[in-house]
Every structure is written in structure tokens, then in C-alpha cells.
Amino acid sequence: xxxxxxxxxxxxxxxxxxxxxxxxxxxxxxxxxxxxxxxxxxxxxxxxxxxxxxxxxxxxxxxxxxxxxxxxxxxxxxxxxxxxxxxxxxxxxxxxxxxxxxxxxxxxxxxxxxxxxxxxxxxxxxxxxxxxxxxxxxxxxxxxxxxxxxxxxxxxxxxxxxxxxxxxxxxxxxxxxxxxxxxxxxxxxxxxxxxxxxxxxxxxxxxxxxxxxxxxxxxxxxxxxxxxxxxxxxxxxxxxxxxxxxxxxxxxxxxxxxxxxxxxxxxxxxxxxxxxxxxxxxxxxxxxxxxxxxxxxxxxxxxxxxxxxxxxxxxxxxxxxxxxxxxxxxxxxxxxxxxxxxxxxxxxxxxxxxxxxxxxxxxxxxxxxxxxxxxxxxxxxxxxxxxxxxxxxxxxxxxxxxxxxxxxxxxxxxxxxxxxxxxxxxxxxxxxxxx
Amino acid sequence: xxxxxxxxxxxxxxxxxxxxxxxxxxxxxxxxxxxxxxxxxxxxxxxxxxxxxxxxxxxxxxxxxxxxxxxxxxxxxxxxxxxxxxxxxxxxxxxxxxxxxxxxxxxxxxxxxxxxxxxxxxxxxxxxxxxxxxxxxxxxxxxxxxxxxxxxxxxxxxxxxxxxxxxxxxxxxxxxxxxxxxxxxxxxxxxxxxxxxxxxxxxxxxxxxxxxxxxxxxxxxxxxxxxxxxxxxxxxxxxxxxxxxxxxxxxxxxxxxxxxxxx
Numbered sequence: 001x002x003x004x005x006x007x008x009x010x011x012x013x014x015x016x017x018x019x020x021x022x023x024x025x026x027x028x029x030x031x032x033x034x035x036x037x038x039x040x041x042x043x044x045x046x047x048x049x050x051x052x053x054x055x056x057x058x059x060x061x062x063x064x065x066x067x068x069x070x071x072x073x074x075x076x077x078x079x080x081x082x083x084x085x086x087x088x089x090x091x092x093x094x095x096x097x098x099x100x101x102x103x104x105x106x107x108x109x110x111x112x113x114x115x116x117x118x119x120x121x122x123x124x125x126x127x128x129x130x131x132x133x134x135x136x137x138x139x140x141x142x143x144x145x146x147x148x149x150x151x152x153x154x155x156x157x158x159x160x161x162x163x164x165x166x167x168x169x170x171x172x173x174x175x176x177x178x179x180x181x182x183x184x185x186x187x188x189x190x191x192x193x194x195x196x197x198x199x200x201x202x203x204x205x206x207x208x209x210x211x212x213x214x215x216x217x218x219x220x221x222x223x224x225x226x227x228x229x230x231x232x233x234x235x236x237x238x239x240x241x242x243x244x245x246x247x248x249x250x251x252x253x254x255x256x257x258x259x260x261x262x263x264x265x266x267x268x269x270x271x272x273x274x275x276x277x278x279x280x281x282x283x284x285x286x287x288x289x290x291x292x293x294x295x296x297x298x299x300x301x302x303x304x305x306x307x308x309x310x311x312x313x314x315x316x317x318x319x320x321x322x323x324x325x326x327x328x329x330x331x332x333x334x335x336x337x338x339x340x341x342x343x344x345x346x347x348x349x350x351x352x353x354x355x356x357x358x359x360x361x362x363x364x365x366x367x368x369x370x371x372x373x374x375x376x377x378x379x380x381x382x383x384x385x386x387x388x389x390x391x392x393x394x395x396x397x398x399x400x401x402x403x404x405x406x407x408x409x410x411x412x413x414x415x416x417x418x419x420x421x422x423x424x425x426x427x428x429x430x431x432x433x434x435x
Numbered sequence: 436x437x438x439x440x441x442x443x444x445x446x447x448x449x450x451x452x453x454x455x456x457x458x459x460x461x462x463x464x465x466x467x468x469x470x471x472x473x474x475x476x477x478x479x480x481x482x483x484x485x486x487x488x489x490x491x492x493x494x495x496x497x498x499x500x501x502x503x504x505x506x507x508x509x510x511x512x513x514x515x516x517x518x519x520x521x522x523x524x525x526x527x528x529x530x531x532x533x534x535x536x537x538x539x540x541x542x543x544x545x546x547x548x549x550x551x552x553x554x555x556x557x558x559x560x561x562x563x564x565x566x567x568x569x570x571x572x573x574x575x576x577x578x579x580x581x582x583x584x585x586x587x588x589x590x591x592x593x594x595x596x597x598x599x600x601x602x603x604x605x606x607x608x609x610x611x612x613x614x615x616x617x618x619x620x621x622x623x624x625x626x627x628x629x630x631x632x633x634x635x636x637x638x639x640x641x642x643x644x645x646x647x648x649x650x651x652x653x654x655x656x657x658x659x660x661x662x663x664x665x666x667x668x669x670x671x672x673x674x675x676x677x678x679x680x681x682x683x684x685x686x687x688x689x690x691x692x693x694x695x696x697x698x
Binding site: 384394400405408412 | 495496497498518519520522523524529531534535536537538539540545548549552553556588605609
């Protein structure tokens with residue numbers, strides 16, 4: 001099942017992507033070899049025991065090419081975006097300058113095509129220093145496949161001390177591909193926020209239309225010393241989309257990262273988030289929400305790696321599961337030797353709105369230091385009948401009480417988003433899903 | 436407005452006759468009779484397990500409690516035929532002994548939803564966030580709170596005392612005709628107890644009534660009850676004035692237990 005991707009890679013490497021620098025070509029060659037070696041994961045593997053990717057493995061996806069499909073209309077993009085500020089638009093992983101805008105970005109900030117940045121300039125050197133250095137493609141067939149087909153992507157560089165007043169949004173849109181053939185795109189993001197800088201970055205994944213397609217995304221987020229980053233990731237692809245993603249962050253000392261992941265789209269979604277607290281005094285809020293219905297399946301695997309002392313991580317993931325939806329959460333916390341005074345808290349709550357909905361929740365703590373504070377907890381269950389009665393006793397109808405409690409479950413996560421404008425937009429998206 | 440003789444002049448608000456109720460198949464109420472008129476404050480006291488909270492929950496309409504015999508008339512209507520939300524809209528309020536946390540929903544939003552549910556039922560216009568906030572300011576002062584409590588999720592992370600104050604805030608905002616306070620005084624420190632009691636006293640009007648379910652005498656040093664009832668083994672075995680509460684404080688409940696259970 002991996003052979004045709006290897007063949008597609010050979011065609012890709014000898015065609016349009018041949019102009020890439022030698023070091024990138026080398027990474028790609030390594031990545032496709034690794035993909036062929038690993039193959040698609042199966043449910044026999046511990047990390048995949050609740051999620052079958054057979055529907056992806058058994059479908060012949062061909063590489064999407066934005067060049068061959070009509071571009072989305074600007075109005076359509078506006079409807080699908082979250083923020084109103086500067087934005088980068090990618091169609092099937094390729095940069096679309098006509099739909100992108102940069103108004104309001106300070107001087108010195110690079111926001112644009114990765115391929116263009118790699119060709120020249122100081123930003124290119126920085127991109128080279130970070131690209132594919134954080135996301136572990138050697139351990140993951142999907143990250144390897146994304147890396148093998150790495151041609152373009154979003155590159156955001158916020159230099160030291162620079163403050164972005166407005167959020168910057170990166171929109172990855174899957175077009176309808178110009179044919180009925182199932183297409184795969186490998187969107188790539190690299191966000192580097194240097195020492196003392198501040199930024200809010202949004203990544204939105206969305207589909208035009210309702211066809212079957214596969215998005216296989218990888219993003220790397222690097223937060224420099226003392227920098228503050230709010231990173232929002234919203235997956236709102238179509239209900240027939242397959243979505244597999246790796247998000248990898250690395251934080252230096254005294255930095256703050258608020259990583260907010262909202263999943264409402266896709267028929268089958270798997271999101272691996274790995275965060276490394278790699279400098280003392282770093283703080284992470286990992287805040288996730290999945291709202292699923294129909295027969296949607298979403299699996300979130302998170303790793304918080306406390307590599308240094310005196311770091312704090314607070315992880316909250318809530319799932320709202322209706323109809324036959326299935327939510328999977330696996331949260332691993334690693335406290336490395338010497339990472340003393342680690343303060344880590346993990347919570348995963350799942351609300352089952354029907355008897356056929358299902359949630360699996362697994363915490364995994366690996367602690368190799370002795371002076372640490374680590375707590376975790378998870379719940380899976382229907383709405384609390386006592387809470388329903390309480391609301392009814394205040395005059396609310398049972399229907400209103402149920403929808404209020406359900407919304408509250410989601411709103412608890414949204415409430416941790418620090419940017420009011422983005423919180424508001426996420427709130428609207430979630431309300432629409434719950435309606 | 437001294438309270439004397441009011442019992443004779445107030446309108447009949449609540450009339451409980453021969454009420455029997457079970458929870459999980461166990462009979463907890465075994466023939467309660469109680470009449471509450473407007474303008475009155477009734478205290479219902481009794482030892483643990485006597486059925487005090489069951490009575491409060493039956494009045495509120497808790498689905499886990501089953502009424503097996505008897506009747507409850509509220510303003511002449513069959514209260515038991517009404518769903519919990521209908522009772523609330525008709526002016527019945529139950530302050531919970533264990534208020535429930537509602538994650539993700541702010542106190543302000545919750546309070547406004549409750550007020551608007553009642554206003555809608557009465558055919559009044561619903562209040563927008565701004566108008567509602569104006570009306571709320573005064574009520575907040577009553578219980579000695581600032582705005583910060585309004586933006587916190589309902590009872591989520593509240594201390595025991597804060598939860599009880601929040602129940603009283605709801606009481607003040609919803610202005611019910613019949614308020615049932617289920618052990619609102621338990622677990623409060625003296626300052627909180629005073630605030631709660633003073634608020635209840637301030638909300639007293641000739642056209643409303645309060646049923647105070649309590650285990651302890653101490654709240655009655657701040658709230659003047661018209662009648663004190665002793666509930667024992669699911670029945671009201673003794674009723675009297677405030678002096679009865681004092682006597683219970685001094686002598687405990689043993690002397691008053693129902694003769695049938697002693698014999």
C-alpha cells in the first residue's frame with residue numbers, strides 16, 4: 001500500500017520539486033525511505049489501537065496539484081477564515097499569493113511561502129535551521145510522508161522583540177481538485193517566534209465542497225526565550241475528509257505557549273501534538289476541544305515533554321460526542337531526569353450525548369525526577385442529571401438546560417483562549433456545530 | 436409589619452396534606468401536613484434523616500423522589516402536577532443544600548437565563564445583558580459581592596460558603612413567592628451566615644413566604660420565624676413559636692421523637 005506513494009514520490013522528485021536545495025532533497029529521500037520502511041500503522045500498534053487508518057491506506061490518493069484546479073474565490077476564503085487580519089492562503093499545500101494579504105504586519109516579519117524563503121535571504125537560513133528538525137519524521141509514517149513531499153508551506157518568522165498586534169492566519173484549504181479522484185495534500189507549517197517576541201498565529205484547515213480527500217499536515221512551532229505565542233489550530237474540513245496531522249512545538253526558557261486545538265471536521269482525524277519544554281521557566285497551556293457527530297472519529301495523541309526544570313504545563317481537552325461519534329484521547333507527560341519542580345496538570349473530559357457515542361481516554365505519566373507535581377484526571381459520561389435538575393429548578397426547560405450544559409462543556413475550553421477576537425470566532429464555530 | 440397575627444391574614448400559599456414520599460424505594464415522608472401563608476417564615480427542624488431535605492426536594496420536584504400519597508397545593512394549584520421548571524416559573528424557589536457546578540457557563544449568563552425564563556412565562560419582555568447587569572448591581576450589594584463573581588462559571592471552584600451565597604443571590608434576583616432554603620446555613624462561617632440571614636430578612640414581603648429547613652438553631656438568631664416545626668421520622672411531630680427552636684437547642688431532639696417509634 002506504500003508502493004504507489006514511492007512511485008509518486010519519484011515522479012514528484014524528478015519534476016516540479018527538482019529545484020529544491022540539495023539539503024532538502026536529501027531530507028526528502030530519507031523521509032520517503034522511512035515511510036516505505038514503516039508503512040501505514042495498524043491497530044496492533046499501541047499508539048493506534050483505537051484508530052484504524054485502513055480507509056486511508058486502502059484508498060488510492062494521488063498528489064493534489066493546485067496548479068490544475070481552479071482557485072477558490074476570495075469571498076469563499078473569507079467565509080472559512082477565523083481572523084480578520086493578515087493571512088496566508090494555501091490551496092492543496094501550495095501558496096496562493098493572490099488570496100493572501102499582509103496589511104498590518106510589522107517590518108522584519110516574514111510571512112509567506114516556505115519555498116520562496118528557502119531560495120534566498122536570512123529567513124531562508126533560519127528556515128533551514130528549523131525545518132524538519134523538530135517534527136520527528138523518523139518515528140511517524142505520516143510525518144515521513146509529509147516530509148517526503150515537502151515542496152512548499154507556510155513560513156512565519158517573527159524576529160526578536162517584535163510584537164504582532166493582529167493575529168496572523170494561515171489557511172490550508174483543500175480544493176475540489178478539479179476531478180473526482182481522491183487527492184492528498186501535505187500542508188506544511190513552520191513558525192519561528194524569536195526571543196522576546198509576541199504573536200498569535202492561527203492555522204485553519206478547511207475543505208471546499210464535500211468530496212473525499214486526505215490532508216496529511218505537519219507544523220513546527222518554535223518559541224524563543226521569553227517569547228509569548230498563542231497558537232490556534234482549527235480543523236474544520238468536510239465530513240468526508242481524512243485528516244492526519246503532526247504539530248510539534250519547542251519552547252525555550254521563560255517562554256509561554258498557548259496551544260489551542262479545535263477539531264470539528266473530518267470523518268477520520270488523527271492529531272499528534274508533541275510539545276517540548278526545553279528551557280527553564282517555560283509555560284505551556286495545551287487546550288483542546290473536539291465536537292463530533294455522525295460517525296466522525298477523532299484521535300488526539302499529545303505528548304508534553306518536560307526536558308528542563310521549573311516548567312509548567314496545563315493541559316485540558318474536552319470532547320463532545322453525539323450520535324455514533326468516537327473520540328480518543330491519549331495524553332503522555334514525560335518528566336526528564338533533572339526536570340525538577342515540574343508542575344503539570346492534565347484533564348480530559350468527554351461528554352457522551354448518545355448511547356452510541358464512545359470515548360477512550362488514556363493518560364500516561366513517565367516521571368524520571370523526584371521533586372515534581374503531576375496530576376491527571378479524565379471523565380467519560382452523559383450530562384449530569386443533577387445539573388439538569390438544578391437548571392430546571394431555575395425555570396429552564398429540559399432542552400435549554402441540556403444545550404446550556406453541552407455548550408458549557410465546550411465553552412470551558414474556549415474560555416482559555418486569550419485573544420478575545422479568536423475566542424469569539426471559535427465560539428461561533430462551535431455553536432454552529434452544536435446547533 | 437411586626438409579624439404578629441399575620442398567620443391569620445395572609446393568603447394560603449402552600450398546603451401540604453398527608454404527604455408520603457419514597458426515595459430508592461424507602462419511605463422517607465410518612466404523612467406531612469403543613470400550611471404556609473404569605474408573609475410567613477417557617478422553620479423546619481429535625482434530626483438527621485428525619486426527612487427535611489426530602490421534603491425540600493419533593494417541593495422542588497426532584498425526579499429521584501416519588502410521592503406515594505397525599506397532596507401539595509400551591510396557590511390552590513396541584514404543585515405535584517408541575518415539572519420543576521414550571522414550579523420555578525410559578526414562583527417556587529429551592530436553594531440547594533449542595534449547589535451544582537455548571538462548567539463553562541458564567542454566573543451572569545445563568546442568572547439572566549433563569550430570570551428570562553420566568554419573565555417569558557409571565558409574558559414580560561426578556562432582559563438584554565446590559566439591562567440585566569443594571570438590575571443585578573443592587574442584588575449583589577445585598578450579599579456583599581462584587582462583579583467578579585458574575586464572570587466565573589456557576590459554582591465552579593466556589594468554596595462551600597460561596598456556593599451558598601450564590602444560592603441566595605439567585606433568590607434575590609428571582610424574587611420567588613415561595614422560597615425553600617434547604618440547609619443553606621450549614622457550612623457557613625458566622626459572617627456568611629449573617630449575610631445570608633439578613634438578605635432573607637430583607638427579601639421578606641407580605642406577599643411571599645419562606646420555608647427554612649435547618650438542622651441548627653443558630654440561623655434563627657438572625658431570622659425571625661413565625662412558626663417552628665419539628666420533623667421526625669417523616670412527620671411533623673410538633674409545631675410552635677420561636678421558643679420551640681430554643682428548647683431544641685437546649686434539649687436536643689431526643690425528647691420530642693414520635694411516640695410511635697419510641698414505644
